Amino acid sequence: MTGSSVAQLLRESERILNGATGPGSGNSARLAAFVARQAVEALVDERLKVVGAECAGASMRTRLAILRSLDGAERTAKVEFAWNQLSACCHHHAYELAPTVGEVRVLCERVVELATPAGSSQPGAKV
Numbered sequence: 001m002t003g004s005s006v007a008q009l010l011r012e013s014e015r016i017l018n019g020a021t022g023p024g025s026g027n028s029a030r031l032a033a034f035v036a037r038q039a040v041e042a043l044v045d046e047r048l049k050v051v052g053a054e055c056a057g058a059s060m061r062t063r064l065a066i067l068r069s070l071d072g073a074e075r076t077a078k079v080e081f082a083w084n085q086l087s088a089c090c091h092h093h094a095y096e097l098a099p100t101v102g103e104v105r106v107l108c109e110r111v112v113e114l115a116t117p118a119g120s121s122q123p124g125a126k127v
Contacts, residue, residue: 006046006115009039013108017101029104033089036108040083043115047071075114082110 016032044063048054051070055063060083068076085107089099 006039006042009035009042010108010112010115013039013104017105017108027098029099029101030089030092032101033086033099033104033107036104036111037083037086037090039111039115040079040086043111044079044083078110079114082107082114086111 013032013035016028016035019028041060044060044067045054045056048063048067051067053066053070055066058066064076064080064083067079086104089104089107092098
């Protein structure tokens with residue numbers, strides 16, 4: 001995936017949250033979280049490629065650990081947090097409330113910040 005694919009995923013997530021696409025039920029926030037999580041995964045894969053550590057067959061937790069060790073813990077911690085929170089939103093548990101649109105919107109905004117290079121207003125491929 002490229003930076004434009006990340007931007008497309010983030011735009012689609014926003015459209016779902018705004019009600020333009022997807023189901024009209026309470027699952028729209030969960031669906032938007034799933035799409036935003038795909039954007040985070042694409043960002044991680046792009047950054048791993050930049051640092052020369054492509055590992056497409058590895059789990060996302062493994063890819064995040066590799067990225068943390070090769071690319072700096074501070075920024076990767078933000079990426080990990082976003083991915084973990086979005087993953088939690090994606091899963092349905094009988095004993096938990098579904099994520100709200102507002103909660104997922106805040107997480108999507110964090111992903112946009114992670115995808116936007118410093119000093120730019122357009123999402124890009126920098127993690």
